[in-house]
Amino acid sequence: MNPVRIIGREAACNLGWNWDDVWAGLLRGEARVASFCSVQQPISGLDLQVAMIPDLDREVLDDPPGAGATFRLTRAVLRSLESGTIATKTRLFGASNHGESDALIELVRAAGGAINRPRADTLLPAMASDLVRIHAPEAMYLGGSIWAYSACSSSLHALALAVASLTETQGSEETALVVAADALSPLAVAGFYRAGAIAQRGCAPFDPVSDGLLIGEGAGAIHLGSGTGGSGVTIAGIGMTCDAGHPTLPDPEATQLERAIRKALTRANIDASEVDLVVAHGTGTAANDRAEAKALERVFGPGGVPVTSIKGIVGHCMGAAGLLNLLVAERALFEGVAPATSPSRNALPGVDVVLMSPRRLELRRSALALAAGFGGNNVAVVLKNAN
Amino acid sequence: MSLFALDLDLASDTARPTIAPANQLKLAVKRLSPTHREIIRELSGVPRARHASFASCLGAAAVRGLLQQQAQANLDDLAIIVVGWRHHIPISWGFTERALTYGAGLVNPVQFPHILPSAVSTTIAAVVGSHGPALGVDLEFPAFRGGLDLAKQLIATEICQSAAIVSVSDASVFSEWAQTDSQSWPAHFDGAFALFVDAHCRSSESLNVSANAVDRLLNFYGRLYDGSA
Numbered sequence: 001m002n003p004v005r006i007i008g009r010e011a012a013c014n015l016g017w018n019w020d021d022v023w024a025g026l027l028r029g030e031a032r033v034a035s036f037c038s039v040q041q042p043i044s045g046l047d048l049q050v051a052m053i054p055d056l057d058r059e060v061l062d063d064p065p066g067a068g069a070t071f072r073l074t075r076a077v078l079r080s081l082e083s084g085t086i087a088t089k090t091r092l093f094g095a096s097n098h099g100e101s102d103a104l105i106e107l108v109r110a111a112g113g114a115i116n117r118p119r120a121d122t123l124l125p126a127m128a129s130d131l132v133r134i135h136a137p138e139a140m141y142l143g144g145s146i147w148a149y150s151a152c153s154s155s156l157h158a159l160a161l162a163v164a165s166l167t168e169t170q171g172s173e174e175t176a177l178v179v180a181a182d183a184l185s186p187l188a189v190a191g192f193y194r195a196g197a198i199a200q201r202g203c204a205p206f207d208p209v210s211d212g213l214l215i216g217e218g219a220g221a222i223h224l225g226s227g228t229g230g231s232g233v234t235i236a237g238i239g240m241t242c243d244a245g246h247p248t249l250p251d252p253e254a255t256q257l258e259r260a261i262r263k264a265l266t267r268a269n270i271d272a273s274e275v276d277l278v279v280a281h282g283t284g285t286a287a288n289d290r291a292e293a294k295a296l297e298r299v300f301g302p303g304g305v306p307v308t309s310i311k312g313i314v315g316h317c318m319g320a321a322g323l324l325n326l327l328v329a330e331r332a333l334f335e336g337v338a339p340a341t342s343p344s345r346n347a348l349p350g351v352d353v354v355l356m357s358p359r360r361l362e363l364r365r366s367a368l369a370l371a372a373g374f375g376g377n378n379v380a381v382v383l384k385n386a387n
Numbered sequence: 388m389s390l391f392a393l394d395l396d397l398a399s400d401t402a403r404p405t406i407a408p409a410n411q412l413k414l415a416v417k418r419l420s421p422t423h424r425e426i427i428r429e430l431s432g433v434p435r436a437r438h439a440s441f442a443s444c445l446g447a448a449a450v451r452g453l454l455q456q457q458a459q460a461n462l463d464d465l466a467i468i469v470v471g472w473r474h475h476i477p478i479s480w481g482f483t484e485r486a487l488t489y490g491a492g493l494v495n496p497v498q499f500p501h502i503l504p505s506a507v508s509t510t511i512a513a514v515v516g517s518h519g520p521a522l523g524v525d526l527e528f529p530a531f532r533g534g535l536d537l538a539k540q541l542i543a544t545e546i547c548q549s550a551a552i553v554s555v556s557d558a559s560v561f562s563e564w565a566q567t568d569s570q571s572w573p574a575h576f577d578g579a580f581a582l583f584v585d586a587h588c589r590s591s592e593s594l595n596v597s598a599n600a601v602d603r604l605l606n607f608y609g610r611l612y613d614g615s616a
Contacts, residue, residue: 045490099504101475105483125525146533149504149523157522164540187483190491191499240520240546242467244512247500256518267545374500375509377521 003234003384004163007175007225009327010077013218013314014051018080022314022324023331026339027358031203031313033214041186048198051216051315052184060103068103069183070096071127073219073320078131078179081221089173090223092132092145093162095154095180097319097373099147100124102185128179149319151373152281155180155220156322156381160238166226173227181219182318189215195248197285204342205282205309206289206353213283216315220323233330236270236366236384239263243376249287250372254295260378261299261368268382270366272300275382277338277367279325282309283316288372289348297350305368306361308332308354312342322371326381329367333385336361391453392580393427393445404430406452418558419577432514438497442474442557443510449579450511450551457583464548466519468538469508469555470530474523477559478502511553519547530554531582538584549585 010018014032015025025032033049039058053073061067074094125145148158155178162176192198192215199212224235239260243251250257265272278300280292296307310328317324332338338354338361347353369381394407403426404419419427428436431444432451446469454460479502486494500506505523512521520541526533531554538550558577 043486043491045492097503097505101479101502101504105476105479145526146537147525149525150508150521151500151503151505154505154522157520160520160546161524161537161540164537164544164546167544168540187479187486187502190486190494191482191496191502193491194494194496195499238546241518242509242512242521244509244516244518244521247506247509247513248496259518373505373509374503375505375512375521377505377509379520 003236004166004224004226005230005234006222006330007230008081008223009221009330010080011218011220011324011327012053012073012076013317013324014053014216015314017076019327026310026313026328027337029313029340029343029357031214036184036189039184043186043190046186046189046193048189048193049214050184050189051214053217056183056217058183060106067127068100070100070103070181071124073181073183073217074124074128074179075131077181077219077221078128078177081177081223090132090175090177091162091165092129093158093176093178094125094128094145094147095158095178095319095323096124096147096149097151097154097182098185098188099149102187132177150377151375152316152318152321153371153373153377153379154319154322156326156369156371156379157240157377159235159323159326159381160240160379162224163235163238166224170226175223175225177221177223178323179219179221180320180323182217182320184215184217188318199284203284203312204344205280205284205312206293206307206341206347206351207344208346208348210284210286210289213285214311214315216311216317218314218317218320218324220320220327222323222327231330231334232385232387233333234384234386235381237264237266237268237382239267239380241378243378245376248374250291250376252287252291254291256376257292257372257378258295258298260380261295264368264380264382268366268384270382270384272304275300275305275366275368276361276363277329277332278305278307279329279332279367279369280307280309281370281372282311282341284311292370293348293351302350303352305352306338306354306359307351308338309341310339322369322379325369325371326383329369329383332361333364333367333383336364390580390582391449391456393449393578404448406449433510435497438495439501439510440474440478440506440557441559442555443501443507445555445557445577445579446507446553447511447514449555449581450515450553453551453581453583454515460583461548462515462517464519465517466538466541466547466550467508467512467517467521467553468534468550469511469523469553470534471525471554473504474507474555474557475502475504477557507555519550535582535584542584542586549583552582552584553579555579
């Protein structure tokens with residue numbers, strides 16, 4: 001069976017509109033934050049710092065209905081993917097945490113409560129399919145996109161569906177596009193605020209005194225294939241589990257997260273000692289970071305592997321977060337360097353967190369990218385470096 | 388392969404909806420009364436069900452009934468795949484109204500996870516205690532058959548051992564917004580059905596049998612809606 005390779009990638013977030021700018025910003029370690037009050041939005045009481053994209057157009061259009069900022073982020077990363085790579089039979093897999101919920105509700109409000117069923121061809125999945133058709137007309141596009149919704153683990157679930165599809169069609173030269181996007185949502189910001197999950201003193205994942213997350217927005221896209229080409233990094237193993245417990249909090253013992261990691265390692269046919277970097281979910285909330293640190297310590301041993309999180313810098317990009325972690329893991333393996341988690345000097349015991357400045361990786365054989373979501377979903381993806 | 392659905396043969400307000408094999412359904416109502424909606428919430432096992440979407444309650448009730456008939460189901464590796472989405476819109480709408488009226492400080496944090504499109508799948512997983520992936524999927528093509536294909540691929544790649552594929556329809560005022568299986572549920576119709584698949588039904592023949600059973604069920608609902616059943 002041929003391994004599934006990453007043959008194209010793109011990302012956008014507060015650090016820039018393309019992946020190279022985002023990566024450079026991650027290595028600089030500069031968090032670009034702004035007040036959420038500077039975004040025109042209708043909910044009072046949200047004087048919070050967020051990792052926003054300053055020049056993202058947030059206006060909700062009614063033509064097509066529901067075309068809001070999440071659609072624009074989706075469009076931006078799909079358009080920027082190297083069109084030359086989308087020249088074979090391609091399927092589209094999408095992901096989002098809240099999709100265009102805010103835009104749809106805004107449309108209902110603007111219409112004075114009138115509820116009209118949106119036409120199927122103006123919904124995000126169909127609009128994204130149209131983007132691919134327009135962007136790569138030469139491709140034998142296998143229309144009909146599949147979108148995965150599992151809160152903040154959505155993008156890695158979409159990745160898993162894409163990999164499963166490619167595995168089934170081995171030898172057919174089929175490829176898959178995975179795209180994930182979430183723009184800042186006043187509803188989500190209000191919910192996290194009310195849940196007491198937003199950092200008051202700055203977000204520093206895995207710092208014992210970090211008191212919450214930094215909400216961000218962004219998008220990521222990757223192009224997968226089972227042939228040749230790409231960076232030489234392959235998707236080697238995926239593990240997916242669900243805590244099936246609390247609707248918002250992770251299992252404090254992280255039993256299912258540990259299981260997901262071990263499943264991914266087993267499928268990749270590697271030992272934990274062969275993993276040279278973990279790009280963690282690392283939200284900056286005590287509940288997540290402590291649970292994740294426990295799972296990592298049990299699998300890799302105390303301080304057994306460098307661990308980094310990008311959420312103190314780019315914020316928590318919700319449904320796109322997992323895919324951004326995956327891109328960081330791939331680039332780290334390719335360039336042999338891991339971005340720092342935060343300028344903090346302190347980390348929870350049991351985990352070797354990359355702090356203060358980027359760290360050179362002595363070995364770059366494989367890396368693990370993680371994502372977790374409301375409702376307890378855990379996804380672990382092992383990347384192998386064939387170089 | 389087993390296909391079960393909520394049987395809505397409700398002669399009176401005190402009659403309780405049950406789960407029945409698809410070939411034994413005696414559906415008599417299209418829309419549940421407020422009393423029956425309360426009974427479904429209670430049957431579902433969803434904690435604080437009034438703060439969850441009714442679609443979550445319908446789905447949880449259907450999967451609970453399904454799993455009672457599946458002694459071989461290994462919950463550690465059972466995936467929950469809910470096809471269609473926007474079931475969250477009624478809760479999102481209520482959450483929005485409160486946020487707009489009273490500000491962010493007075494929204495209900497218990498409702499917060501239920502404003503997400505993924506809430507139906509993760510709520511079902513929590514109710515039945517399944518530890519495989521729990522996700523909602525939106526497909527541009529007939530959703531239940533697509534969900535069946537996804538389940539087959541996840542089982543074939545050993546991501547999970549079995550899957551419950553779930554479709555729900557909530558006849559609330561927002562049902563027009565719910566993107567359930569395309570070409571299947573009529574609007575303003577309460578219902579749920581769930582299909583159990585495992586490695587034994589990975590073959591094309593088994594999957595075709597499953598898909599045909601789903602088609603027959605949807606056809607039945609459709610005729611019921613048309614008044615021809």
